[in-house]
Amino acid sequence: MELINLKTPSMEGKIYIGADVIQTRLPALMKGQTNFVVTDSNVYVLYAAWFEKYFSDTEIFVLEAGEENKNFASLQAILEKMAGAGLRRTSRLFAVGGGVVGDIGGLAAALYMRGISCVQIPTTLLSQVDSSVGGKTAVDLGGVKNIVGAFYQPCEVLVDPTFLQTLPQREIKCGVGEIVKYAALNAEIFDLLKENTDKLSDLAFLTKLITACIQHKANVVAMDEKETGERRSLNVGHTTGHAIELFYGLSHGESVLYGMSLETKLAIESGVCEKEYGENLLAIVAAALALEPNAKTDFSSIVQASEKARLDKKNTDDGEIKMSVAKSKGAWTTLSLPFANYQAALIKAVKN
Numbered sequence: 493m494e495l496i497n498l499k500t501p502s503m504e505g506k507i508y509i510g511a512d513v514i515q516t517r518l519p520a521l522m523k524g525q526t527n528f529v530v531t532d533s534n535v536y537v538l539y540a541a542w543f544e545k546y547f548s549d550t551e552i553f554v555l556e557a558g559e560e561n562k563n564f565a566s567l568q569a570i571l572e573k574m575a576g577a578g579l580r581r582t583s584r585l586f587a588v589g590g591g592v593v594g595d596i597g598g599l600a601a602a603l604y605m606r607g608i609s610c611v612q613i614p615t616t617l618l619s620q621v622d623s624s625v626g627g628k629t630a631v632d633l634g635g636v637k638n639i640v641g642a643f644y645q646p647c648e649v650l651v652d653p654t655f656l657q658t659l660p661q662r663e664i665k666c667g668v669g670e671i672v673k674y675a676a677l678n679a680e681i682f683d684l685l686k687e688n689t690d691k692l693s694d695l696a697f698l699t700k701l702i703t704a705c706i707q708h709k710a711n712v713v714a715m716d717e718k719e720t721g722e723r724r725s726l727n728v729g730h731t732t733g734h735a736i737e738l739f740y741g742l743s744h745g746e747s748v749l750y751g752m753s754l755e756t757k758l759a760i761e762s763g764v765c766e767k768e769y770g771e772n773l774l775a776i777v778a779a780a781l782a783l784e785p786n787a788k789t790d791f792s793s794i795v796q797a798s799e800k801a802r803l804d805k806k807n808t809d810d811g812e813i814k815m816s817v818a819k820s821k822g823a824w825t826t827l828s829l830p831f832a833n834y835q836a837a838l839i840k841a842v843k844n
């Protein structure tokens with residue numbers, strides 16, 4: 493079992509990683525207070541025996557699986573169930589599932605009685621390498637991703653890679669999307685992926701990267717919890733990625749991969765990303781996009797899709813589109829383009 497400490501101004505949290513984390517940490521975390529679980533319908537069915545073993549006496553909210561349920565109505569239903577279960581300020585919420593469960597469960601924990609203790613137990617590759625760490629919680633509203641949320645750190649994150657054994661290939665590909673993001677920010681992860689593009693669907697290889705990705709994220713969040721500076725780096729590929737996710741309805745991870753591909757091309761074209769390095773990064777992104785399931789997306793309507801980038805939370809009142817982009821190995825920068833230039837560059841980028 494590995495331990496990463498994450499110290500931020502708001503909380504000192506612990507992240508445990510390993511196949512033994514559940515049996516080692518969960519019983520102790522459940523003692524001494526009323527507990528509450530948020531999970532989703534797929535995880536609840538797949539892990540029925542696991543829930544029976546650890547949470548048989550605990551109230552469980554089962555969210556219908558899917559991003560479309562990361563909304564206010566579900567959040568209200570969770571909060572109502574928490575109140576109905578008589579939770580107090582001293583109670584603890586366990587979010588067991590992928591990024592959707594982690595985001596909405598974490599937000600419910602942040603809001604209930606102005607904040608109760610939260611433990612994240614991520615069960616997808618994406619949530620293990622990324623979303624369960626760092627305390628960003630949110631729901632979507634009016635077609636905008638994560639527009640209502642809070643920074644709220646979990647006291648512990650229990651990362652058990654054995655959950656990944658039941659994960660469909662499509663979801664592995666989503667997690668690879670966020671891992672490739674780390675390659676754009678971290679030289680060690682970049683080198684590992686560059687030398688092993690043939691192993692991107694190999695669970696054993698990916699599992700080895702979990703600790704490195706979490707360590708990178710923990711370092712960034714410790715420096716900048718509220719995303720006023722360095723934490724913006726973690727949005728590499730996400731401005732265009734979110735626009736694609738919203739417009740085309742693709743998964744988050746796959747959208748991030750497309751976003752990284754297009755934004756890296758924009759960054760090379762604008763001269764802010766070193767050409768040779770950028771092309772190596774594009775090769776890694778292409779290998780990840782080629783993973784199954786690989787239904788080719790038709791980007792002929794990229795102009796309409798790009799409108800969604802106007803809604804991005806990083807934008808300011810100057811009307812420019814702000815992107816965090818790869819610069820050189822292990823380094824990133826901000827690329828800010830007037831909307832018309834951004835659109836024109838995207839049209840060019842989808843063609844090559």
Ligand code: NAD
Nearest residue numbers: 534557590591592593615616618619623628655658659744
């Ligand atoms: P998800 O939570 O929808 O999970 C994907 C699918 O996998 C779901 O159908 C789920 O039921 C299923 N699943 C979960 N665990 C499983 C398991 N062990 N075996 C089989 N199936 C399983 O999606 P996700 O990709 O985990 O997360 C995406 C979400 O995370 C998005 O809403 C995104 O905005 C958010 N996100 C948040 C942050 C953050 O910092 N908070 C960072 C990145 C992404």
